[in-house]
Every structure is written in C-alpha cells, then in structure tokens.
Amino acid sequence: MSRPHAAVALAIAAVAAAGVANFALYTLVPLAPWLHALDLVLDLAALAAVVALLVWAGQRFEATEARAREAIAASQARLAAIIDTAMDAIVTVDEAQRIVLFNQAAERVFRCPRAEALGARLDRFIPVRFREAHRVHLERFAASGATGRRMGDGTTLWGLRADGEEFPMEASISRSEEGGRRYCTVILRDITLRKRAEDALRAREAELRELSARVLEARDEEKALLSRELHDELGQLLTALKIDLAALVARLPAGDPAFAEAGARLHALVDRTVTATRRIAANLRPPMLDDLGLADTIGWLVDDFRSHSGLDCSLALPTEGALADVHRDVANTAYRVLQESLTNVARHAQATRAWVVIEDGGDALRLEVEDDGRGIGAADLAQPRSLGLKGMRERVAWVGGRLDIGRAPRGGTRVTVHLPKQPAARAT
Numbered sequence: 001m002s003r004p005h006a007a008v009a010l011a012i013a014a015v016a017a018a019g020v021a022n023f024a025l026y027t028l029v030p031l032a033p034w035l036h037a038l039d040l041v042l043d044l045a046a047l048a049a050v051v052a053l054l055v056w057a058g059q060r061f062e063a064t065e066a067r068a069r070e071a072i073a074a075s076q077a078r079l080a081a082i083i084d085t086a087m088d089a090i091v092t093v094d095e096a097q098r099i100v101l102f103n104q105a106a107e108r109v110f111r112c113p114r115a116e117a118l119g120a121r122l123d124r125f126i127p128v129r130f131r132e133a134h135r136v137h138l139e140r141f142a143a144s145g146a147t148g149r150r151m152g153d154g155t156t157l158w159g160l161r162a163d164g165e166e167f168p169m170e171a172s173i174s175r176s177e178e179g180g181r182r183y184c185t186v187i188l189r190d191i192t193l194r195k196r197a198e199d200a201l202r203a204r205e206a207e208l209r210e211l212s213a214r215v216l217e218a219r220d221e222e223k224a225l226l227s228r229e230l231h232d233e234l235g236q237l238l239t240a241l242k243i244d245l246a247a248l249v250a251r252l253p254a255g256d257p258a259f260a261e262a263g264a265r266l267h268a269l270v271d272r273t274v275t276a277t278r279r280i281a282a283n284l285r286p287p288m289l290d291d292l293g294l295a296d297t298i299g300w301l302v303d304d305f306r307s308h309s310g311l312d313c314s315l316a317l318p319t320e321g322a323l324a325d326v327h328r329d330v331a332n333t334a335y336r337v338l339q340e341s342l343t344n345v346a347r348h349a350q351a352t353r354a355w356v357v358i359e360d361g362g363d364a365l366r367l368e369v370e371d372d373g374r375g376i377g378a379a380d381l382a383q384p385r386s387l388g389l390k391g392m393r394e395r396v397a398w399v400g401g402r403l404d405i406g407r408a409p410r411g412g413t414r415v416t417v418h419l420p421k422q423p424a425a426r427a428t
C-alpha cells in the first residue's frame with residue numbers, strides 16, 4: 001500500500017477506535033464530568049488528526065497527479081517533435097475526414113501551412129478525379145477491422161499541392177480510436193524525384209535496346225552486303241577463272257602428264273574455292289530463309305553443322321508446314337540464335353553430340369539447342385568481351401521472346417528460346 005493510502009487507513013482506524021471507545025465510555029461506565037471534558041478533547045484531537053491527514057493525502061495526490069500530467073505533456077511533446085521531424089508527411093483525419101494533425105513534412109509536401117490545413121477536409125489535397133474513390137476507400141478502411149495497410153495496391157497514388165500541382169506519392173494508412181472517436185492517419189511520401197529517375201532509367205533502357213537492335217540490324221545488313229559481294233563479285237571472277245583455266249589447259253601440249261596433273265589440280269582448287277565462297281556467303285546471310293522458309297533453312301544449317309564439326313547432331317522439327325506462319329523478323333532471330341548456338345557448341349563445348357529441337361506452340365515457337373559437352377558456368381555468361389550470347393539475348397528480347405541458357409540435365413549446355421510467331425509491339 002502507498003504511504004498516503006496507509007495514512008488515510010490509519011486515520012480511519014483511529015477515528016473508528018475513538019468512536020468505539022466513546023461508545024464504550026458512554027454506555028458501560030457512568031462518567032464523571034471531568035471525563036466528559038477529556039472525551040471531548042480526545043474527540044477533537046482525533047478529528048484534527050483526521051483532517052490533517054486528509055489534507056496531507058490530498059496534497060500528495062495532487063502532487064502525484066501533477067507529475068503524471070507533466071509526464072504526459074512531456075511524452076506528448078516528444079511525440080509531437082518526432083511527428084514534426086519525420087521525413088514523411090503525416091496527416092490525421094477524424095470521422096468527418098477533417099484534418100486534425102498535419103506535420104511539418106506535410107506542410108512541405110502539400111505547400112500548405114498547418115494553420116490552414118487543420119480543420120480542412122482531406123479532399124483538398126487529393127486531385128478531383130480521385131476524391132470520390134479516396135473517400136470511399138477511407139470510409140471502408142475506417143469501418144474495417146484492419147489497423148493499418150499500404151494504400152494504392154501497387155498503383156501510383158496522386159496528391160494535390162495547395163498551388164494546384166499534382167505529385168505521385170506512396171502512402172500507408174492506420175486507424176486509431178480515442179475517446180470513442182475514430183481517426184485515420186495517412187503517412188505519405190512524395191516520390192516525384194524517384195519516379196522521374198525511374199522514368200529516365202526506363203527511357204534509357206529503351207534507348208539502349210533500340211540502339212543494340214540497330215547495331216544488330218546494321219551487322220546483318222553488312223553481312224548481307226558482304227555475302228552479296230562474295231557471291232556476285234568473287235563468284236563471277238571465279239567462274240571466269242574456271243573458264244580461262246579450262247581454255248588454258250586445253251592449249252597445253254598434250255601428252256605431258258605433268259601439265260595434265262597440274263591442270264586437274266588447279267581445276268580442283270578453283271572448285272573448292274567456289275564451294276568455300278558459296279558456303280561463306282550462305283553463312284553470312286541466310287539466303288534460303290525467304291525462299292525455303294524457316295524449317296528447311298534450319299535443316300540446311302544443321303546439315304552444314306554436322307559436316308563441318310563432325311559432331312552427331314539430331315534435329316526434331318514439327319510436322320511440315322507448321323512453321324510457315326512465322327514472321328520474317330522472328331524467323332531471322334530463330335536462325336541467328338541457332339547459328340550462334342551451334343557455332344558455340346563447335347567452338348567451346350568439347351561435345352560429342354548435339355540436339356536441336358523446334359516445337360510449334362500455336363502462337364509461339366520453342367527452339368532448344370543442347371550439347372553433351374563441358375557445360376556453361378556463370379563466369380562464361382559474364383564474359384565482358386563475348387558478344388554471341390549477348391547478341392542472342394538482344395535479338396530475342398527485340399521480338400518479345402525469352403532466352404534461357406544453363407546447364408542441361410545431361411551435363412552439357414542447353415539454350416532454350418521461346419519466340420512469339422509475330423514480333424511483339426515495341427515500346428518506343
């Protein structure tokens with residue numbers, strides 16, 4: 001028991017004892033007058049003691065109450081200071097959605113002095129077109145059992161500054177009850193700068209994607225040009241060389257086996273040069289893509305890979321005509337991805353076998369190239385100077401596809417590409 005309480009209890013006990021003693025004196029013993037006087041003095045003394053004790057207890061009580069009030073005031077001041085120095089704007093509204101708390105950050109964000117904001121409706125800080133939805137949201141939240149939640153469900157929220165400027169924000173809301181009244185507190189952050197930076201970054205990414213697509217396009221165009229030059233210029237020169245060589249060999253003195261042998265050797269050399277030139281020209285540009293379509297061109301590419309790498313390579317193609325509706329850009333991407341993947345198998349994999357699978361999935365196609373070689377690691381994928389895989393990724397992203405490169409279950413490398421048959425609309 002606290003000391004004031006003990007003192008009051010003691011006083012009450014003393015008065016009760018005095019009462020009992022009085023009663024005993026009056027009823028049990030016939031009293032002399034001097035005893036009456038003594039009784040009166042004792043009663044008065046007891047009464048005085050009680051009054052003194054009550055006054056003392058009252059003072060103690062008041063002192064304790066004052067200390068509690070001071071503590072509450074100090075705690076409120078601390079809370080107010082915290083609220084005022086918070087980086088985020090804090091706004092509390094009552095049941096009528098009138099503002100009852102508006103911290104310094106809120107003054108800055110909404111460009112509105114606190115004196116003007118207090119008592120105003122929250123609506124004035126919300127763009128007109130969102131007011132109704134916001135009011136309903138707030139009422140629903142106030143009536144719900146929830147104590148707090150993030151606002152906006154992932155969409156950008158908009159606030160309205162006092163000068164009429166709108167700004168994007170992030171906000172959370174919490175609910176409290178005080179003296180039977182409900183309050184909602186919104187803590188919000190102006191994300192104008194972050195959004196601007198994000199938008200700039202997105203624009204930059206789009207620019208870079210555009211640029212790399214242009215680079216790839218330019219590379220394809222250069223290859224096509226080189227291929228044409230090889231085919232037309234070098235091809236014609238070689239044909240002329242072959243004709244002249246035949247004429248020259250025909251004029252050589254007959255009967256000399258050394259001449260005949262040299263002539264035949266030169267013929268074979270020119271033939272091999274013609275074949276090599278054709279192959280290089282064909283590799284530089286997929287000439288058949290337009291004429292033969294994707295399926296046959298892939299068949300040709302895999303055949304060419306088999307004969308030049310010496311590796312066993314299987315090819316699973318969908319039934320005939322299945323890939324006929326693939327857009328030219330997508331077909332070109334599929335071709336280039338397959339070409340680079342097979343080149344990588346021959347150059348890096350140390351494989352003995354490779355598997356190529358194309359599947360027609362209706363609106364999309366899946367291309368898979370797998371080998372049983374040494375496999376690919378994270379360091380391979382991060383090589384800064386290698387362009388093959390990066391180019392593949394860019395090409396695939398450009399038409400709206402998806403590329404995965406990783407270890408195959410058989411231990412080698414597997415490249416999987418999903419491509420829409422029609423290229424995705426590009427964000428510009």
Ligand SMILES: Nc1ncnc2c1ncn2[C@@H]1O[C@H](COP(=O)(O)OP(=O)(O)OP(=O)(O)O)[C@@H](O)[C@H]1O
Pocket residue numbers: 344345347348349350371373374375376377380381383385386387388389390413
């Ligand atoms: N099938 C594979 N098996 C094992 N390693 C591979 C395979 N394909 C690629 N790699 C590794 O990944 C790296 C990156 O390949 P990428 O095609 O990007 O570059 P590159 O072939 O070295 O050069 P280029 O720019 O001429 O294509 C290769 O250097 C190689 O180490």
Ligand SMILES: [Mg+2]
Pocket residue numbers: 340343344387388389
């Ligand atoms: Mg490569």
